Amino acid sequence: MKRPIFWVLAVAILAVLMILGVSWGTVPLTPRAVLAALAGHGDRNAIEIVRALRLPRVALAALVGAGLGVSGAALQGSLRNALAEPYLLGVSGGAAVGAVIGVALGFSSAIALPLFAFAGAAAAIATAILIARAAGGRADPRVLLMAGVIIGAFANAAIMVVLSGAPANTMRSALWWMMGSAAAADWPQVAWLAGYTVLAGGALLWFSRDIDILALGEESATALGVDAERAGRRVFLVSSLLAAATVAAAGLVGFVGLVVPHLVRAAGIRRHRALLPGAALAGASLVVLADLVARVAHPPAELPLGAVTALVGVPFFLVQLRRLS
Amino acid sequence: MICFERVVARYPRASRAAVDDISFAVPPAQITAVVGPNGSGKSTLVRALLGMLPLVSGTIRVEGLDSATRDRRAFARRVAVVTQRESLVFPMPVREYVALGRYPHEGSWHAAGVEDARAVDDAVTLAGILPFALRSTEELSGGEWQRVRIARALAQAAPALVLDEPTTFLDIAHEMAMFELFTRLARGGTAVLLVSHQLNLVARFADRIVLLHQGRVAAAGTPNEVMRAAVLEPVYDWPLVVTRDPAVGAPALLPLRGSSH
């Protein structure tokens, strides 16, 4: 695919999806009603639905998707693993443990729970790095991956322990959080996630050349002048923290970080200086679409966001399987 | 110019030093070959040069810059290293891969300049990979991939070039072409350090041979000096005969059958 076409298409698709996301929902509204609501005229409830509920939600979904896409692309390159995904490395497990503990302690506000989740994710990331360091000191991607898997397993066990003795309501809240949702989006959340995503995404973009070189392997990267251990650790840290922020905002939305980089690479984009922004756009589109599906698939109920994105994983792995054989 | 000065290096948790007090120089405009049996420390030397194995003592300097320097890019601008093995997880066009060799020269803004494009072109031509420069790396044969890797090192345009077993997957024609390329580079002023098993080719093309045995220098000198049965047999622990073919003009080594040992 020619480069300019990809970018035009990517931006156009995202724009269309965001417009649809604001126009469609559990409550059917005519395009005129939507426009009026955006401008602030007309039915008060329609205004609330469009401006206070749908707009921040679509914005949050886009930011979550962008963050996960960028994080996944950066990790796949620096860890030299096409199946690396931000959640694989302990981020999701740690965030889930943090959130479950928060719920069990009785916190459920839109401010407290994300903090718990983020703290849990940060602890998991730090532990992964410490384990990797104790195992040998060099940033061998396989060691980092295994550390992440270990932490994930431990986190699952911890969650089961906390939930087994918990009352039904705690379990319901915890499970709902873990399945991912953009439903609790409000403007303050969108604002801090936006700032965070721009900062972390910008940092990863700055490292993009390093990631190109890291993808060659530790020896070759060192031969070309990259401090493989330091650079690898930097990318791992920033990517994981970015993923942690998305988890704090919307719970566990899996497969996006895994699938999106492949989609962008399939369009012919390889260098990370273009791959990262491309993954941001594609990821945003994917999650905005998933959120839309979650809202309109089965009214008046909402599907969990993570469930919809998980469905994306199935065809993806089927395609991968075909390529292998 | 690469200088190894009393280099001692040991792998973590190893009892014995892999490289024990090795000193030699790789002067510019010459091919210096490091040979020796498996485990003699050849590849360890390359790793130590790259800074992947910390030195217990001694120094390695390239164009005066210590290998332990923190300015990795400056070091990479002075010496290009082609390691034994490399495989890519994500394929890309060959030319793009070769262009990665310009990384040590790129500025903070990672922008490629005219000079970079020219260096890549030169590298592609020198390495003889022009016919498939636009193919994807995943479509290459073993030998083609090897030459592409060498092209990337050439794109670095460094005054020193280190190659660890660069002709493993190459057939006779390509192997000879590679050695002739190394010779051309040396004539052009590059200090070439070659680690190789191919004693006979090394004997023909190298200006100096350093023979390693159990981490130490067993012999160093011109091919005529080092390529002698008396020198090689104790190191390789195998009966052999060194002849001289008039067509070639360099010593050639012939291993004998083991039963006559």
Next chain:
Amino acid sequence: MPATTELLFAIGAGPRVVGRTPWDLWSDSARRVADVGVGLRPNIEAVLARRPDLVLLYATGENRAAAQALRAAGVAVIALRIDRVEDFRRAARLIGMATGDSARAAAVVDSVDRTLARVRSRTAGLPRPTVFWHVWDAPIITIARGSFLDELLTIAGGRNIYEDLSQPSPQVSLEDIVRRDPDVILAGPDGAARIRASATWRSVRAVREGHVLVVDTSLIGHPSVRMGEAATVLAHLLHPAVVQ
């Protein structure tokens, strides 16, 4: 379970109750009875240790094995489900027969029925506020036509905005609630606090106007001898000026 324990005490069979679940806490006398564990998949050993003649179980597939085990041990078992108002009357009569207190049971049912009728008539002519009943908010769960709370709401003179749905506890979205525009939101104390603290719930008019009313979930939760009291409390919440 709470409903049956309360019934037993109400018909005077209290002294004969030898075991209860952890949530049967309404009366002090009930508290003094031994706690033998939860009502779902009960601990058979703990129950048998109290040597009962009769066990009242919550009727659900999960308890089938427990019922079989108890019957095999020679204990009489009655499986009950008290989900709706009508279930309560039936259960009361059944328990009355089983304990030999049919007369007292009938009296209890009568008393409850009379209170309910009184509430119904008090609210009959009044305008019915539309109500959203908050059960949980992550995900948002409410009650609809198939549930006891909906019945109670109707008796108390309110109208459930989700009366068109027939599942007892459907999951709904905030958008939909905003569109249906309830006059009032009923919630337990925790739920009400969370709703008031949430930025997204402010999209609902009832929240903006301060019409989030707190109900005592232990009183209101299930059909029981205190149904009359529950209906009265609810009617008072919805029509404060009219009902005492």
